[in-house]
Amino acid sequence: MTDPAAKLDAPPRKMSRETRRQQLIEATIETLALRGYASTTLTEVARTAGLSHGLVNFHFETKEKLLAETLLFLSEEYRLNWQTYLQAAGPTPAAQLHALLRADLDPAICRPSRLSAWLAFWGEAQGRPMYQARAGVNDETYNTQMEGICARLIAEGGYTGSPIRIARIIRLTTEGVWLDMITMRAPYDVAESQATIYTCAATFFPRHFGPDGLA
Amino acid sequence: MTDPAAKLDAPPRKMSRETRRQQLIEATIETLALRGYASTTLTEVARTAGLSHGLVNFHFETKEKLLAETLLFLSEEYRLNWQTYLQAAGPTPAAQLHALLRADLDPAICRPSRLSAWLAFWGEAQGRPMYQARAGVNDETYNTQMEGICARLIAEGGYTGSPIRIARIIRLTTEGVWLDMITMRAPYDVAESQATIYTCAATFFPRHFGPDGLA
DNA sequence: GAATTTTGATTGACAGACCAGTCAAAATCT
DNA sequence: AGATTTTGACTGGTCTGTCAATCAAAATTC
Numbered sequence: 001m002t003d004p005a006a007k008l009d010a011p012p013r014k015m016s017r018e019t020r021r022q023q024l025i026e027a028t029i030e031t032l033a034l035r036g037y038a039s040t041t042l043t044e045v046a047r048t049a050g051l052s053h054g055l056v057n058f059h060f061e062t063k064e065k066l067l068a069e070t071l072l073f074l075s076e077e078y079r080l081n082w083q084t085y086l087q088a089a090g091p092t093p094a095a096q097l098h099a100l101l102r103a104d105l106d107p108a109i110c111r112p113s114r115l116s117a118w119l120a121f122w123g124e125a126q127g128r129p130m131y132q133a134r135a136g137v138n139d140e141t142y143n144t145q146m147e148g149i150c151a152r153l154i155a156e157g158g159y160t161g162s163p164i165r166i167a168r169i170i171r172l173t174t175e176g177v178w179l180d181m182i183t184m185r186a187p188y189d190v191a192e193s194q195a196t197i198y199t200c201a202a203t204f205f206p207r208h209f210g211p212d213g214l215a
Numbered sequence: 216m217t218d219p220a221a222k223l224d225a226p227p228r229k230m231s232r233e234t235r236r237q238q239l240i241e242a243t244i245e246t247l248a249l250r251g252y253a254s255t256t257l258t259e260v261a262r263t264a265g266l267s268h269g270l271v272n273f274h275f276e277t278k279e280k281l282l283a284e285t286l287l288f289l290s291e292e293y294r295l296n297w298q299t300y301l302q303a304a305g306p307t308p309a310a311q312l313h314a315l316l317r318a319d320l321d322p323a324i325c326r327p328s329r330l331s332a333w334l335a336f337w338g339e340a341q342g343r344p345m346y347q348a349r350a351g352v353n354d355e356t357y358n359t360q361m362e363g364i365c366a367r368l369i370a371e372g373g374y375t376g377s378p379i380r381i382a383r384i385i386r387l388t389t390e391g392v393w394l395d396m397i398t399m400r401a402p403y404d405v406a407e408s409q410a411t412i413y414t415c416a417a418t419f420f421p422r423h424f425g426p427d428g429l430a
Numbered sequence: 431g432a433a434t435t436t437t438g439a440t441t442g443a444c445a446g447a448c449c450a451g452t453c454a455a456a457a458t459c460t
Numbered sequence: 461a462g463a464t465t466t467t468g469a470c471t472g473g474t475c476t477g478t479c480a481a482t483c484a485a486a487a488t489t490c
């Protein structure tokens with residue numbers, strides 16, 4: 001039939017390569033979060049995306065590649081997010097640390113499906129160098145940034161202590177509240193997470209931070 | 216043959232139920248750590264234990280039950296360890312916090328196979344209430360203890376701050392250095408982990424702790 | 431004390447289920 | 461019409477759980 005209205009109403013059956021790939025990556029994240037790594041099957045990913053099983057292999061060739069690309073996407077999404085926050089921040093180390101902390105609480109990053117998918121990957125990454133390599137590079141640049149900011153804040157703000165260890169504790173606290181939130185071992189919300197993170201920052205840099213944010 | 220020497224040298228083919236179960240649980244931990252949750256098969260567990268595949272089902276009925284018992288074992292081992300350290304500590308809150316921190320660095324707990332197995336479980340625990348329930352109970356008593364100790368240390372030591380948040384940050388720092396050590400995102404050894412944890416404690420309680428332990 | 435029976439752990443082959451990857455045919459777009 | 465995407469049945473392989481047979485030790489009998 002050549003009814004133009006029907007054609008416009010129905011979503012196009014064929015979509016661009018990039019759109020389909022992104023759709024399948026999002027479905028993979030959802031499936032990982034909902035069912036875990038071990039129960040994530042290609043059929044389930046396809047069903048979540050509303051597509052057929054064969055399409056996954058058509059666009060990604062193997063399950064391994066789909067998962068690797070999904071991890072890469074998560075990694076890039078995370079890196080892009082904090083780098084955007086950092087560029088928008090002023091030149092002072094306090095403002096930059098504030099930016100990094102807010103970045104990790106951004107709703108695009110700090111939501112259950114994203115965090116659970118991360119955890120599913122970490123749980124399975126042992127002995128799989130491919131996963132570690134992909135995600136490790138971004139981690140390293142993040143750590144370097146955080147350590148540099150802490151070092152400048154210590155120097156300019158008249159604090160003492162090891163910038164590497166302080167940067168590490170702040171990073172571990174951020175990662176830790178994520179884990180708490182998704183595993184619900186100690187149930188609390190984003191507001192309490194934020195307060196915990198800033199309490200940590202305020203303990204190291206009391207003249208620049210308070211439990212509620214920048215002093 | 217009735218040669219006593221031969222009997223003592225060769226391991227007995229039949230062993231008690233409890234011994235075999237423990238042997239299989241240890242093999243499960245090793246396999247989880249080495250290959251991850253998704254690649255942990257009953258055949259691989261049996262091979263690690265030097266036994267046949269059928270024995271696993273004989274002793275544990277299902278794979279699910281084997282994994283649940285393994286998680287329970289890890290959980291109990293952890294709880295027993297810190298409770299032992301805590302009982303050996305004096306009555307002061309500083310000594311008790313010191314005991315809890317040293318407990319988490321005990322070689323029985325803080326070794327790759329144990330930590331990797333924990334991570335494999337957490338990665339797969341989403342949407343599986345059974346795992347969360349088993350391990351969650353012990354976590355809760357640990358948190359309660361830690362919060363109580365921090366509350367007393369704040370009160371008696373003349374500190375300020377929220378005991379719940381401070382206890383949380385110390386716990387997250389301990390868990391975080393474990394994760395760092397097994398994922399090797401930021402490679403460092405146990406000595407550096409210990410220094411990081413005590414740096415954290417020293418920041419909250421500077422008159423009682425230093426970067427190297429109790430002040 | 432030797433021979434025999436009983437008990438219960440142990441093995442490995444097998445069946446049923448599930449999954450990743452393939453591919454020919456169908457549908458859709460240009 | 462030709463090119464490209466999409467489908468779903470099919471295949472080969474792997475895993476879990478079952479089970480009949482085996483075997484060593486303990487119990488019992490002679």
